[in-house]
Amino acid sequence: xxxxxxxxxxxxxxxxxxxxxxxxxxxxxxxxxxxxxxxxxxxxxxxxxxxxxxxxxxxxxxxxxxxxxxxxxxxxxxxxxxxxxxxxxxxxxxxxxxxxxxxxxxxxxxxxxxxxxxxxxxxxxxxxxxxxxxxxxxxxxxxxxxxxxxxxxxxxxxxxxxxxxxxxxxxxxxxxxxxxxxxxxxxxxxxxxxxxxxxxxxxxxxxxxxxxxxxxxxxxxxxxxxxxxxxxxxxxxxxxxxxxxxxxxxxxxxxx
Numbered sequence: 001x002x003x004x005x006x007x008x009x010x011x012x013x014x015x016x017x018x019x020x021x022x023x024x025x026x027x028x029x030x031x032x033x034x035x036x037x038x039x040x041x042x043x044x045x046x047x048x049x050x051x052x053x054x055x056x057x058x059x060x061x062x063x064x065x066x067x068x069x070x071x072x073x074x075x076x077x078x079x080x081x082x083x084x085x086x087x088x089x090x091x092x093x094x095x096x097x098x099x100x101x102x103x104x105x106x107x108x109x110x111x112x113x114x115x116x117x118x119x120x121x122x123x124x125x126x127x128x129x130x131x132x133x134x135x136x137x138x139x140x141x142x143x144x145x146x147x148x149x150x151x152x153x154x155x156x157x158x159x160x161x162x163x164x165x166x167x168x169x170x171x172x173x174x175x176x177x178x179x180x181x182x183x184x185x186x187x188x189x190x191x192x193x194x195x196x197x198x199x200x201x202x203x204x205x206x207x208x209x210x211x212x213x214x215x216x217x218x219x220x221x222x223x224x225x226x227x228x229x230x231x232x233x234x235x236x237x238x239x240x241x242x243x244x245x246x247x248x249x250x251x252x253x254x255x256x
């Protein structure tokens with residue numbers, strides 16, 4: 001009798017277990033986590049074939065010299081969105097850019113607004129530098145005010161460099177009857193020219209994806225954002241720039 005009782009208990013246990021296995025188990029609810037896919041687009045500094053001018057409304061331009069070699073200006077004028085070009089005319093007291101005359105003639109012919117620039121050598125005779133620039137930068141050929149490229153102090157102290165620079169800026173203003181545009185790099189400006197060029201419009205170079213902010217937070221008219229741009233009609237790399245904010249080319253118009 002005892003064995004029968006044990007046998008019956010075991011049978012009942014097996015039936016209970018089987019019944020429990022037959023019931024569907026409740027699934028735990030899983031919360032869906034939304035994932036945002038971040039698409040990183042290459043910038044012009046990673047891929048020089050990316051054209052900023054194709055994706056924004058800024059007024060874009062370039063600066064050119066003999067370093068670009070032969071330029072097919074018809075292609076530049078017809079197939080790009082460049083509105084202006086600053087051409088290197090001279091450097092120091094005796095250097096003349098070998099492609100300046102051809103470049104300025106063809107840039108005009110194919111529709112770009114043209115300005116000319118001089119690379120400043122602060123230790124070189126200022127009057128000789130002015131005469132060198134004047135032989136190339138003829139007022140009748142200019143759409144935009146002259147530009148002075150300021151990138152070196154030579155071996156001068158900051159005080160002596162600034163004295164040389166402002167004397168030359170005054171000479172340029174007297175010669176062309178308007179203040180020139182000053183081109184320089186952000187770090188150079190912050191180190192040597194901070195707060196000293198308030199009467200001059202600036203073109204500031206900094207090769208980055210965001211516009212530079214000068215240490216004194218002053219406004220500037222043009223940002224040169226790359227030295228490695230590409231455009232049709234030019235085999236080599238090109239310096240590209242754009243006008244900032246609400247600035248227009250009228251502000252740089254050469255007054256004849």
